[in-house]
Amino acid sequence: MKTYKDFFGTTSPYADLMDYLLDPPPLYDLPEGKGMCKKQPPIKHQLYLTLHEIFFGGVKKMKIQRLEYTGPEKTKTEIREKILSIPIKPGIRPRTEIIFPEEGDQNPAHISADIIFITEDKGHEHFVREENNLVTEADITLQDALLGTTITVSTIDHRLIRIPITDIVCPGYKKVVKGEGMPILETPEERGDLVIKFNVEYPPYLPKISRNLMQRAFYLAKIGGGRNQEMINKMVLADKIMRVDPVEQLPPFE
Template sequence: MGIDYYGILQIPRNSTDLEIKKAYRNLALEFKKDLLDNPQATQVFSLIGEAYDVLSNPARRAIFDQYGEEGLKMGVPMVDGCFPAYHYHGDPVATYKDFFGTTSPFADLLDVLRNPPLLHQLADGTKCLRKKQDPIKHPLHLTLHEVYFGGVKKMKIHRLVFTNAERTTTEVKEKILNVPIKPGIKAKTEIIFPDEGDQNPATIPADVVFIIEDRPHDNFVRDGNNLIMTVTVSLEEALLGTTVTVKTVDHRTIRIPITDVISPGYEKIVDNEGMPILEQYPDKGNLIIKFNVTFPTYLPKNCKEIFRKGFHLCKLEGGGIQHEVINKMVLADKILRIDPDEQMPPMIRNY
C-alpha cells in the first residue's frame, strides 16, 4: 500500500486548496524547528514537503486520487498519451522556501524587531509610521580646474526646520553645505548629505544629493582619466611637421613637437598630462591630441607639378618613403623662389 499524502498532512480527501496550504504551513513550522535536534524529523519534514508538492498541484492530485502513489510514480496511460511518472525533487527546504518565500517565515517579523519603524506621535496621542522623503538631487557642475585640484565646494540650500521643542512648527532657514571634491572625481558621482531636507513632524527628512557633472571646457574634453583636444593644422604642417602649444589645466604651457606625418586617424598621446586618477592620486591619465587637417582650396600649376614629380620619383625608387621625397622637393622649390636680395650672403672663410 502506497503513501497516503492526505494522512501525512492530516486532512480529509475533500480538502480545499486553502486547507492544504494551512495544513502544510502548520506542519512545516512544527517540524522545521526540530531538524537540528531530531534526525527523524528530517524524514518527516521531507514527507510533508512531498505531500504538499503533490496535493497542491491539481493534475498530480487527480492522478493520486484515482491511482494512488503507485500510479503517480509509475505513470498512467491517458487518451492522448501518458501522464509522466512523478518523482519528488528531494529537497524539502526548497519546497519550504517556495511556500514561505524565505527559509525563515519569521524573517520580516525579526527584521521589524531588530529595526523597528520610526513612529510619530500625533497631538491626540495616536501614532503613525514615519516614512522617509524621496532624496532631493541637484546637479553640481565643476570646471576641469576644480576637478583637477579638488577642494571644497560651498553650496547654499534652503529648508524647513523646527522652531520649537515640540517639533510642531517650522520655518525656512538657510544652510551652507561643504561638498568635498577629491582630485579626479568622476562625473555622475553622488555626494550624499543625509537628512538635510525639509523637517516635518510626520516624515523623515530627505537626503540631499549632489551629482557631479563636467562643465564644458574651451579646449579639452574629459574621457575617463584622459583629456582629449583637437588641433587644426594645415596640409603643409601635416606633411612637414609642426609644434603644438598647449595650455594645460594647471596653467602650464607645454610645446609638443609633431614629427610624424599626420594621417587620418593619427593621434598624439602625451603621457601623464591628463586628469588625476582618483584611486591612484597623484598619478594622471594622458593627453590625447587629435588633428583636423585643412586642405588648400587651390594649388597653382607649379605646385601640382612638384607633387607630380615627387610621386613619380617615389615610384621609380620602388615606392619608398613618399613624403620625405616630396618634402625635399617642396623645400628646394621654396629656396629657388627666394628673391636674390633676400638671400643670405656667402660664408666668409678665414684661412
C-alpha cells in the first residue's frame, strides 16, 4: 500500500506551505503591483587563456556592462561598466567554470543572473597541451636521428634546456623530459612532462660512396644485432684490415 510520502515525497500535506511561510520567495514592489522575483538564467562567456597564463596563474580582469540601480530606492537602472577580477590557478583545466553570483543586470522585477566564465586554452606557437603534459616538435637530420645529437628547447617558463638524444629516432619515437610540463592543479609544486616528437629531414641526394658506407654499416648492425659488443669490435677491426693497401700490410708471422 502506497503512503502519502510515496506520492508527494513528504509525510505532511502542509510541508510546502510551511516552507513558503518560513522561507518566502523574494518579491518585487512596483507602482503596478507586487510580484514574485525569479532569478534570470546564467550568462556564460568563453575565457581564453594563454599557456603562459595557465602556467603562472594570477588574476585576469574582465570588463562587463550591466544595468545597475541609480539610487537606494532601486526602481531605476542605467548601463554601467564593472571590472571583474577572475582568479586563475596554475594548471587550471579547460572547461572550468568560474562563477560570479548575481553580477548580471539589476532589475526590481527579477534576481540578477550569475555570470559564468568558462576557460579555454589558446593555441601556442610551439606547444600543445595534453592534460598536464606539453608536446612540442623538433627537426633533426637523418644523421642525427641515427647517430645521436643534442637539441635545445625553450621551455614554457622561458628557460633554455639542452636535451641529449642517444636513442635511434625511429618513426613514432618520443623523448619524454620529466617535470617540464604544466603545473598540476591539485599539487602546483609538481609538473607534468615535456614530450618531444621528431621530424627527420632526409638528404635530397647521397653519393654512391656514402650509400656503400651506409650499406656496410647497416649490414654490420644487422649481423651483430647489438647483442655482442666484442664481436662487433672484431668485425670493425677486420673491415679496417681488409681496406688496408696490400703493399702496406705486414708479412704473415712465421
